[in-house]
Amino acid sequence: MRIEQALEEASKCAFCGFCEFACPTYRALRVRHMGPRGRVTIARLLDGRLTSTAAASIMTCLACGACEARCPLGLKIASILRAAKARVTALLAGTT
Numbered sequence: 001m002r003i004e005q006a007l008e009e010a011s012k013c014a015f016c017g018f019c020e021f022a023c024p025t026y027r028a029l030r031v032r033h034m035g036p037r038g039r040v041t042i043a044r045l046l047d048g049r050l051t052s053t054a055a056a057s058i059m060t061c062l063a064c065g066a067c068e069a070r071c072p073l074g075l076k077i078a079s080i081l082r083a084a085k086a087r088v089t090a091l092l093a094g095t096t
C-alpha cells in the first residue's frame, strides 16, 4: 500500500479501540502508542518532524495483522503500518 492510500485508510479510524487487546505489543506494554489505535493515529500524523516515540511506535509493529480481525470498519491496519514503516525509514535516512 502506498503512503497516500495508507493515510486515506487511516483517516477512517473511529478511535473505538476494539483492536487494542488483539495486539501482542499492546497487551505486553499497555501503552496507547504501542497498540494499533495509537499506531494508526501516529501514522496519520507523520510528517517531517519524527519523534523517537513515534518512530518506536511504528517500527515495533510486528505486522502480524491480529488487530485487523477486531476492527469493525475492516481497516487494513497492518498494511497502513507497513506503509508507515517505509515512511519512517525514509525519514530516518533523510531521503524524504
Ligand code: SF4
Pocket: 022, 023, 024, 025, 026, 035, 036, 039, 060, 061, 062, 063, 064, 065, 066, 067, 068, 077, 078, 081
Ligand atoms: S499488526 Fe502491529 S498493531 Fe496490529 S496486532 Fe500486530 S503488532 Fe499490533
Ligand code: SF4
Pocket: 012, 013, 014, 015, 016, 017, 018, 019, 020, 036, 037, 040, 070, 071, 072, 073, 074, 075, 077
Ligand atoms: S478497531 Fe479499527 S476503527 Fe477502531 S480504533 Fe482500531 S483501527 Fe480504529
